[in-house]
Every structure is written in structure tokens, then in C-alpha cells.
Amino acid sequence: MSEILNYIEGNKKETQRLIGLEYEQLQQLIQNAERLHHEKQAVLESKKVRIIAGGGGRKPKLSIREQIILTLVYLRHMTTFQLLGIQFGVSESTANDIFNYWLPTFRKLLPSSLIEQVKKNESDLMVVKEILTDYELIVDSYEQVRERPGDNEEQEKYFSGKKSNHTFKSQMIVMPDGRDIVDVVAGEPGPKSDITIFREYRSEFDTQQRFKGDKAYLGEDLITTPIKKPRNRELTTEQKQENKVFSAKRIFVEHRIRSVKIFRVVQERFRLNPQKYQQVILTICGLVRFRIGALVLPAEIHAIAQSKINAYN
Template sequence: MNLLVVTLWYLKHYHSERYIASELNFTQQGVNYFLSAVVDILHSFVYPAFVSLPADLPNRRTPREPQQHHKLIVDSTCIAIPEPHDSDQRKKFYHAKSPTNYAIKVQIACDFRHRIVHVSECYHGSIHDITVLRESGLLEHVEESVQIIGDKGYIGEEYIVTPRKRPHGRELTQEDKDFNRDINSAREAIENINRRLKS
């Protein structure tokens, strides 16, 4: 049996380990062991080869002159998983926007050339985006000249540029609206990447 093929099948469809075990006539513990082993091997070879922050990132110029310090775009995406059988696991993996109501969450960052430069570890679907960002190590690479564009889930984090919120009881100024339009336009790059990865 080709364990790589089985692992790629698992990564594409995210069937439960119990389902895979029944299909292959394995124990669930055996499936967990070989999936973990093969994914670790894949990660050790694939990640360094295809996903890395450019060494010259602070010196790169972006195509948007007002955003010359905005070098990366970040977003979290959820990957639907089957409903866990354990109630504690259901709480951890719960995510209202998932088609199954349960998901794993992954953070992805790209540059303005639409090149993926960072992928976080997998998190439970219930974990907040800003927590994933803080634990991912990505913030170690930002500074005043290397800032990140994110959505409203990242508001309040230093060096993360987010859309401006409407002040309570007032409307956004035209300057704020223009700023938000530019930020949302830039964020389309990471939204497109997330859509392609999940299709």
C-alpha cells in the first residue's frame, strides 16, 4: 500500500481517521501514526523548498506607492472537517462559517507578487485569528518598514494594517473610505490564494 497516496487522499478530502481505518482495514491508531509520519516528512521537504520569507523583504518595493511599507498580506482560512465524536473536540474545532460547523484553521501570508511566503501550523477552528498570528512567528519578521495588511480580525496588533472602523455614531470620512478600498483591494491577493488552495 502506498502510504503517500493515502496521505494525499486524506489531505485533499479530510476524511476522519476512523473512516480511513475502516476503508483500509487498519486500526485507527495505525492510521494516525502513518498519517502523522508522512505529513511530517512532507512538511520537512516541501515547506522549506516552496514557502519562505524573502531575505530582501525590507528592501522590496510594492506596486502601491502609498503602501510602500506594506510588504505582506495575511489571512486565516478554515478547512472543513467532519464532526468530531468527542464533545471536547467539538468545542475546540467548532467554527460557525465551516460547512460542517467544524474546521481546522491555517494562517497564510503572501507578498505583493502573490507568492506564498508563510504558512502556520494547523489550529483548532475556534482559535482567534490574532492568536494564530501571535503564535505563528510571523510577527518576528515585521518592523516599521515591513508591515502586514490584514482584515478586521487583526485590529490592534502593531505593524498590522487593517481597514479603519466606522466611529460610533459617525460615518467614515472619504479619506478613510479610500484607505479601506485600497486595503481591501490588496487583500484580494490572499483571498484568491485561499480560494485556490481549497478548490
């Protein structure tokens, strides 16, 4: 058993600081991830043409629990795979392989948003979209520095003047009180404006859906924004107070973005293959939804959608 797993078992209250989930949530995640793992292995086994009896071959050095924790430790702290391998007593390449095996499993198990969660069932999706129109959802975007692209066209596409660096941009839409992530767009080029991203993905919602946003969304009729200071003039005391009240209502999206950035793989320069960016960010959003209680495991999508409907009514 690795030292990290030993530490978690002996210091259960420290689990959230170490991997981003409470101890009980970690156990639920392990249980459900193991189930998906065994289902996947059973499918692979059924396709094999065996020469030797089943059960042969080299045994994995790490248990499934340790492999899952290794993956979570990387997402939470974004250490190098070399150091991660040393911590878990495996080689750098093995640590990398373990991470790349379990990331898609987490992605499948943890829907990144309410919309994604119900999307496979058209009737549930339509009901949820209609219910959401009773709320003014909050939208915001953030940028994350990525490695410099090798191709000149890619460099130009992803260079953000705002950050003076090459960046990805992601958009998040949350409930008015931040209790759930409603929709996520991840991996857009950093220079693309917030309002352009919103308009490109607006079709995910009902045509009557209303939103709150910051000044980056000025000009979009569906989004309520703060009062803009007139040119060469100042806002009145009343207008400043209105903006203050508005900011207090919009702050929940900032809190939710911060909860995503607790995982350093979202906060620091993205060092993995750029092709994995969307998968990583959506997986983190799924972990955050699980952490804040917006996602319950295990459950069928229809049952989850019905619980959401009951909660919002």
C-alpha cells in the same frame, strides 16, 4: 496502466484540471518523488536481515507513477478510497496505504512556504527575513470544517460560532503580489481569533516586519488594516475610497487561499484523521508553490534560498 494515467498521457492539457499540476510539472514531481522513494527503499534494504534473495515477494499492482497520481487525485478531488481503488484497480485498503505512503514523501519534497524552505540554514533564514522587511506582507486566515470530535473537551475547543461547526483554522502570509507563500500555520482550533494566531507565530519574522490584514487584525500595531466605520456614523467618501484601494492591494492573499482550495481536501469537510490535518495542508501549500513557479525541483535549500534573494533584490 490505469485508465487515469492513460487519459493523462492522451490529454496532457487536462492534467491541471485532473490533479492540480501541469503535465510537465507532474513529470518533474514524479521524477523527484521516485528518487526519494528509491533512497528510502535503499535505507530500508540495508537494515534487512535477508532469508531469501532480493527481488522476491509480491510485486506492487500499481507502478510508482500510478501511485503518485492516485495520491494527487485524492488531494484534488477527495473521493472515497473505495472509489479511488475502483478507478485504479486496487482494493480500498491498498488505495489508503498508497496515499499514506506518498503523502510524507510529498511533504518532504515540497516546502510549504519560503520560511520553511530556508529554515534549515540559519544564515539563509536571517538574510531572507531581512529582505522581507522591504515588503509589507499580506496575512489572512480561513476555517475548514472537520469531523465532530468524540471528546467533549475537544468539541468545545474546536466549535466555531462563526461557522456553527467544528473547524480548523489556518493562517497564510504571502508576498505583496501573491507570487509566493511566505509562511503557513495550519490546524489551529477554529474559535481562536486571527490576531491571536498571528501574535503566537509573530516570532518567525524580523521585529521590523510589516503586514497588511483585514479588520480581524485591528489592534495589532504591525498590521495595516482598513479604516473602521465609527460607531453610529458613516465613513466619508475619501475613507471608502481608501478602503477600496487597500482591499485591491490585500486581495492577493485571497487569491492564494483560493488556489489552495482548488484541492478539495482543503475546501470540503476534512474526513481524514485530524492528526494528519497539518501535514495535508502544508503538502497542498507546497504543491501550490510548485504550481505557481515559486518552488523549483530539484534543488538544494541553499541554492533555492539564493535564487529567492536574487529575485527579491
